[in-house]
Amino acid sequence: MSHLSRRQFLEESMLTAAAAAAVGGTPLATFAQVEKQSTSPNEKLAIATIGVNGQGSAHLQEFTKRKDVDLVAICDADSRVGNRKCEEVERRTGRRPKYVQDLRELFDDKSINCISTATPNHWHALVAIWAMQAGKDVYVEKPVSHNVSEGRRIVQVARKLGRICQTGTQCRSMKGTIDAIEYMQAGKIGEVNLARGLCYKRRPSIGSRKEVKVPDSVDYNLWTGPAPLKPSYRNGDKGPIHYDWHWFWDYGNGDLGNQGIHQMDIARWGLGVDTVSPAVLSYGGRFGYKDAGETANTQVIIHDYGPKTLVFEVRGLVTDKLKGAGVGVIFEGTDGYVVLTAYDEGAAFDKNGQEIERFTGGSYGHHFANFIKAVRSRKHDDLNADILQGHLSSALCHTGNISYRLGEETSLEEVKARLSTAKSADKNLETLERTIAHLKDNDVEINGQTRLRLGPRLEMDPQTETFASNSDANAMLTRDYRAPFVVPTADKV
Numbered sequence: 001m002s003h004l005s006r007r008q009f010l011e012e013s014m015l016t017a018a019a020a021a022a023v024g025g026t027p028l029a030t031f032a033q034v035e036k037q038s039t040s041p042n043e044k045l046a047i048a049t050i051g052v053n054g055q056g057s058a059h060l061q062e063f064t065k066r067k068d069v070d071l072v073a074i075c076d077a078d079s080r081v082g083n084r085k086c087e088e089v090e091r092r093t094g095r096r097p098k099y100v101q102d103l104r105e106l107f108d109d110k111s112i113n114c115i116s117t118a119t120p121n122h123w124h125a126l127v128a129i130w131a132m133q134a135g136k137d138v139y140v141e142k143p144v145s146h147n148v149s150e151g152r153r154i155v156q157v158a159r160k161l162g163r164i165c166q167t168g169t170q171c172r173s174m175k176g177t178i179d180a181i182e183y184m185q186a187g188k189i190g191e192v193n194l195a196r197g198l199c200y201k202r203r204p205s206i207g208s209r210k211e212v213k214v215p216d217s218v219d220y221n222l223w224t225g226p227a228p229l230k231p232s233y234r235n236g237d238k239g240p241i242h243y244d245w246h247w248f249w250d251y252g253n254g255d256l257g258n259q260g261i262h263q264m265d266i267a268r269w270g271l272g273v274d275t276v277s278p279a280v281l282s283y284g285g286r287f288g289y290k291d292a293g294e295t296a297n298t299q300v301i302i303h304d305y306g307p308k309t310l311v312f313e314v315r316g317l318v319t320d321k322l323k324g325a326g327v328g329v330i331f332e333g334t335d336g337y338v339v340l341t342a343y344d345e346g347a348a349f350d351k352n353g354q355e356i357e358r359f360t361g362g363s364y365g366h367h368f369a370n371f372i373k374a375v376r377s378r379k380h381d382d383l384n385a386d387i388l389q390g391h392l393s394s395a396l397c398h399t400g401n402i403s404y405r406l407g408e409e410t411s412l413e414e415v416k417a418r419l420s421t422a423k424s425a426d427k428n429l430e431t432l433e434r435t436i437a438h439l440k441d442n443d444v445e446i447n448g449q450t451r452l453r454l455g456p457r458l459e460m461d462p463q464t465e466t467f468a469s470n471s472d473a474n475a476m477l478t479r480d481y482r483a484p485f486v487v488p489t490a491d492k493v
């Protein structure tokens with residue numbers, strides 16, 4: 001690993017101090033008025049949660065804390081997981097939710113008002129659409145879709161039916177992040193034309209490719225849903241079903257669509273851009289080991305918004321932080337920069353690296369409270385993370401992956417040549433050099449034998465959300481669905 005410069009040391013030290021102060025300080029009380037939650041049985045919302053082994057557990061925690069919500073059902077394709085979570089809720093609350101294995105039973109239940117879902121990515125859109133078509137409001141985890149077309153379909157269904165659909169990008173309800181964005185957009189660090197999202201998150205090998213037996217407790221047909229029904233090759237220490245699907249294209253979107261969607265969303269939000277990007281290019285690879293995984297563990301995505309640029313970096317190998325951030329966002333302004341180092345905290349610096357402002361505060365529960373507020377008001381504008389925002393940010397992950405997947409292994413000289421002719425060539429080359437150095441630190445030499453996969457620069461019409469003159473790229477905006485698990489086309493919404 002490279003040594004920290006004095007400036008990097010100061011930045012990391014100040015941000016660490018800010019985090020410590022946040023932990024030891026007074027509880028956040030000024031972010032929002034204390035909620036007045038009704039305890040009347042007639043005013044309680046009946047909620048069911050689908051997909052509860054990972055992030056869905058947080059949904060259960062937050063909804064069971066509330067007085068104005070009844071968690072009436074839990075659904076998971078794995079009956080062992082679903083029943084275990086029902087037991088946990090019963091121990092905590094004294095009431096056991098109903099366990100359901102087939103999510104379609106929940107949509108047919110007219111007593112259920114809302115659905116929250118944290119299934120694997122390939123199910124997100126269909127759960128949201130089917131639930132809203134059944135008259136229910138939805139809290140859908142990030143990314144809201146597995147591909148670009150799905151995200152737009154969810155938005156169309158929500159608007160057509162007047163349903164409330166919240167995206168699980170909880171940073172939009174965090175005081176620290178909100179304050180940082182407002183500070184920056186008020187011009188406090190000058191003009192900001194570059195946002196850099198970071199997903200520096202260690203991801204070890206998941207093991208060699210081999211067919212793995214699906215647990216008897218899993219209805220694999222339901223788990224697979226819209227994806228092709230094929231043998232399971234998901235290995236690793238987190239089991240064949242419950243996490244490693246992230247690294248296979250049929251079900252996940254790599255760390256860009258796993259952790260990175262949070263930082264992609266903040267970066268787009270801070271830049272103030274409200275469409276998909278007019279152009280995107282990506283390069284990277286899966287380096288450091290050979291395993292069953294398909295997605296990149298090292299990737300750079302460049303979204304070109306004309307005067308503004310959004311750069312995203314994924315690093316799954318051991319790495320140093322950048323300006324104090326590992327999983328975070330950096331906004332570069334003409335008079336300074338803002339570094340967000342967590343979901344709810346960060347700091348602003350002047351051009352000399354001296355801290356000038358700190359941002360902190362927030363709670364995961366605020367995002368769920370915001371969802372309930374909008375369900376009661378029936379105004380999607382009350383949502384901090386309306387489905388449209390979730391779609392646009394998820395789409396930036398998907399188009400970045402499309403460029404990467406259409407790429408070819410390319411010599412380093414050619415990669416440099418391509419990047420040097422693009423806008424912001426100096427910053428593009430600086431990012432490339434840091435990426436090459438990072439790989440070298442992990443004993444990966446980019447040379448004649450080990451090459452980067454370089455994707456094409458894809459031009460997109462932000463209004464139609466389609467690529468110009470590239471049929472291969474346009475084909476990847478959707479997928480072939482396995483009946484009956486079919487996301488409707490635009491004319492069927």
